[in-house]
Amino acid sequence: MARRLSFRACLPSVALCEGGNKVEGMRNPEFNDRGTTIMAANGNIEQGLEFTPKFDANGLITAIAQDAETGQILMKAQMNAEALAETIKTGRAVYFSRTRQKLWKKGEQSGHVQKVERILVDCDQDCLILKVRVSAGQCHVGYQSCFYRALKKDSDKHLEFIAEKVYDPKEAYKK
Amino acid sequence: MARRLSFRACLPSVALCEGGNKVEGMRNPEFNDRGTTIMAANGNIEQGLEFTPKFDANGLITAIAQDAETGQILMKAQMNAEALAETIKTGRAVYFSRTRQKLWKKGEQSGHVQKVERILVDCDQDCLILKVRVSAGQCHVGYQSCFYRALKKDSDKHLEFIAEKVYDPKEAYKK
Numbered sequence: 001m002a003r004r005l006s007f008r009a010c011l012p013s014v015a016l017c018e019g020g021n022k023v024e025g026m027r028n029p030e031f032n033d034r035g036t037t038i039m040a041a042n043g044n045i046e047q048g049l050e051f052t053p054k055f056d057a058n059g060l061i062t063a064i065a066q067d068a069e070t071g072q073i074l075m076k077a078q079m080n081a082e083a084l085a086e087t088i089k090t091g092r093a094v095y096f097s098r099t100r101q102k103l104w105k106k107g108e109q110s111g112h113v114q115k116v117e118r119i120l121v122d123c124d125q126d127c128l129i130l131k132v133r134v135s136a137g138q139c140h141v142g143y144q145s146c147f148y149r150a151l152k153k154d155s156d157k158h159l160e161f162i163a164e165k166v167y168d169p170k171e172a173y174k175k
Numbered sequence: 176m177a178r179r180l181s182f183r184a185c186l187p188s189v190a191l192c193e194g195g196n197k198v199e200g201m202r203n204p205e206f207n208d209r210g211t212t213i214m215a216a217n218g219n220i221e222q223g224l225e226f227t228p229k230f231d232a233n234g235l236i237t238a239i240a241q242d243a244e245t246g247q248i249l250m251k252a253q254m255n256a257e258a259l260a261e262t263i264k265t266g267r268a269v270y271f272s273r274t275r276q277k278l279w280k281k282g283e284q285s286g287h288v289q290k291v292e293r294i295l296v297d298c299d300q301d302c303l304i305l306k307v308r309v310s311a312g313q314c315h316v317g318y319q320s321c322f323y324r325a326l327k328k329d330s331d332k333h334l335e336f337i338a339e340k341v342y343d344p345k346e347a348y349k350k
Contacts, residue, residue, distance in 0.1 A: 046316050049334045051326055062251060064239060071246025076237060076302040088331045121334065122321035123314055127251040129322050139298055141221050146297035147304050151226055156263045159224045159296065 046123045054126040055081060061128060065093060065106075065138065068117045068131040074138040075146040077104075079128070091116050093130055110172040112136040137166040140173070221298045229301040230256060236303060240268060240281075240313065243292045243306040249313040250321040252279075254303070266291050268305055285347040287311040312341040315348070 045052060055061050060078040067074055077095040079087070083103055086094040093114035097104035107113030114132035121128055139146040142165035149159040220227060230236050235253040242249055252270040254262070258278055261269040268289035272279035282288030289307035296303055314321040317340035324334040 049324070049336075051330075051332050051334050062237060064248060064251070066248060073239065073241060073248065073304055076239070076297060085331065088326070119326040120322040120337070121324055121326070122251060123316050123318075123323070124321075127321075129248055141298050143298075146299075146302075147295040148298070149224070149296055151263070151294040151296070155226075156260065157226050159226050161224075162295070 045125055051121065052125055053081075053084065053121065053128070054124065056126075060096060060098075061126060063093075063095065063128040063130055065114055065130045065132050068133055072145055073147060074114075074132070074134065074144070084128075087116060087130070088119070093132060106138075110136070110140070110169075112138055112167075112172065114138070136172075140169055141165075142167055142169045220300055226296065227300055228256075228259065228296065228303070229299065231301075235271060235273075236301060238268075238270065238303040238305055240289055240305045240307050243308055247320055248322060249289075249307070249309065249319070259303075262291060262305070263294070268307060281313075285311070285315070285344075287313055287342075287347065289313070311347075315344055316340075317342055317344045 044050070053061050059080045061080075061084070062076060063079045063084075064076050065074040066072065078098060079094070080096040080103075083094045083096045086103065086105075093106040093116055095104045095106060096102070112134065114130065114134055116130050116132055118131040119128055120131065137144045139148065141148070143163050144166050145163065148161060148163040150162045152158045152160050219225070228236050234255045236255075236259070237251060238254045238259075239251050240249040241247065253273060254269070255271040255278075258269045258271045261278065261280075268281040268291055270279045270281060271277070287309065289305065289309055291305050291307055293306040294303055295306065312319045314323065316323070318338050319341050320338065323336060323338040325337045327333045327335050
């Protein structure tokens with residue numbers, strides 16, 4: 001079962017955030033920062049004002065970066081507790097790279113950072129939205145958003161481009 | 176490793192979509208509809224026009240519902256191959272409920288359906304955006320969006336409401 005922790009209490013013991021299998025709907029029992037069981041009503045998670053992000057079995061939570069100005073969804077990534085804490089602390093989006101198995105400070109190489117204006121959380125607290133300000137393309141392929149293709153009408157197989165590249169990734173990542 | 180299939184070929188053998196552990200970055204080898212190994216360059220996945228959604232080890236892909244008119248992110252859910260096929264076929268959002276382990280036709284009980292205008296996919300094809308038209312609140316708690324709370328400024332623990340309820344869930348779900 002995924003563990004839900006008081007986020008502040010969760011740090012810096014990230015290991016505590018990594019539980020067993022994630023089972024939706026099995027919200028109780030939850031675990032506190034000492035790994036002991038506590039009972040928390042769904043109502044508190046959904047209607048309360050305590051931030052208790054639900055990290056999955058791998059200690060990760062989904063984060064969606066959305067342009068604060070245009071509403072465009074820029075990308076979807078994962079955060080571990082450390083990445084989330086770093087994001088809150090620095091005001092710049094920091095994710096967790098599953099490929100590299102380490103913190104990924106967005107824009108560290110390309111310079112295309114995300115300035116975080118606000119962090120929203122959903123009803124069951126297993127997904128975050130980062131409302132961000134950006135000044136350059138956010139997708140490593142060269143587009144403003146990672147979502148630069150759409151399914152063609154009446155097709156379940158063919159995509160079409162819906163955007164044009166806004167920068168040359170070869171230039172941005174050669175540094 | 177997660178398997179990536181030609182989506183059409185994937186159906187109706189959903190079981191084929193359920194692979195082992197998901198390892199980002201290990202895109203090759205991929206699997207075709209017979210479960211045999213094929214080589215596919217990242218470039219094709221990222222820059223090509225074939226829709227090859229990447230289902231995770233549980234056969235699921237993340238889908239974000241975004242209001243086509245306002246740009247508001249309404250909810251995040253999961254789809255299996257069958258839910259995705261049903262969504263494409265019917266033009267109404269169908270998800271996979273991990274709680275109930277079955278297809279979840281959005282609005283089946285509440286009537287708060289999502290009419291899908293367009294489906295976008297991201298660079299590595301492991302996340303979808305559904306651009307939807309809605310006529311009622313989309314969160315089961317009673318809000319238009321599931322993201323009705325935000326972290327308070329300078330806090331890593333306290334949330335604040337950023338929306339008001341738009342319907343009474345007790346009424347909508349009593350049917």
